Amino acid sequence: MNRPFPLLLVTGLAFGANFPLGKLAAAAGVNPALWAAVICLGAGISVLAAATLFEKAPPVPGIYRYAAISGLVSNVIPLFLTFAAIPHIGSGLAAILVATSPVTTALLSMLLRVRPPNLLGLAGIAVGLAGAVTIILARHVSFAGGETHWLFLAALIPVFLGIGNVYRSMAWPRGAGPMRLGAMVNLAAVLPLLLLASLGAGLDLLPLLAVPGLVAAQLIASTAMYLTFFRLQAVGGPTYLSQIGYVAAAVGVGAGIAFLGESYPPLVWLGIAVVAAGIGLSTLAQVRPGRKP
Secondary structure: OHHHHHHHHHHHHHHHOOOHHHHHHHOOOOOHHHHHHHHHHHHHHHHHHHHHOOOOOOOOOOOHHHHHHHHHHHOOOOHHHHHHHOOOOHHHHHHHHHHHHHHHHHHHHHHHHOOOOOOOHHHHHHHHHHHHHHHHHHHOOOOOOOOOOHHHHHOOHHHHHHHHHHHHHHOOOOOOOHHHHHHHHHHHHHHHHHHHHHHHHOOHHHHHHOHHHHHHHHHHHHHHHHHHHHHHHHHHHHHHOOOOOHHHHHHHHHHHHHHHOOOOHHHHHHHHHHHHHHHHHHHHHHOOOOOOO
8 A cells, every 4th residue: 555645544543543542541540651662562563573574675774773763753752742741731732732743744844855745735734734623622622721841841742743754754764664664663662661651650560451451452553553654654755644643633533423422513523624625635735746755
């Protein structure tokens, strides 16, 4: 599968599961850094097994340096900030901050000239952002009154996501397969996350062991996400990839209807339509003649 749009949908759907699952894990008392480490370890092992079966690639110079830097910037810092901030600022505000990552990614892409979006792509980003924010606000999510320092730290989430998105394209090791890169980046993030966990509330495994079903659901979602994540990076570029956050905002609506018996006002459905329009514009920009490489 090498078409940007299906890859965006699959990756975004799996990514969207992180928010409700992370919120449930925090409510169960699981250390946020430990939860993130479990995600990276499980996804890393699963995707590495898939790469061993389906990607026949020779050793690639620089892959370990790439994995270490990508793991820190793309996984360790954003995951820890997201899961740590949710109990303090609410999942709604955290989701909005993640949804702004296409903006930071687009700005960095243009600044560094790493597959910068054209005007149609920029329009898609703006429209999608408007739709995502509309969905989140219209769902009347709880915005916990977080402390100032948590709000400041959470504001760094889209910054690091944008840096990671651009770096992965800019420094992609020549000849490296997307699944193997995904596995290496996740595995490189495990040790730093465990160190963060030990410095915080400690490596208390009891809350984690008390929610095996939640862990299994998170591992399935994370594995599905990283099986396609780096393929989407290669095919669509950093800015198109970053729009998985828009898809994730719509996923929250579907999850509420399917599993929580929720119903939504018309404004939510308008937001979903706007998100779809934004993604449509961005997808059209991918195939439009004359798009910058």
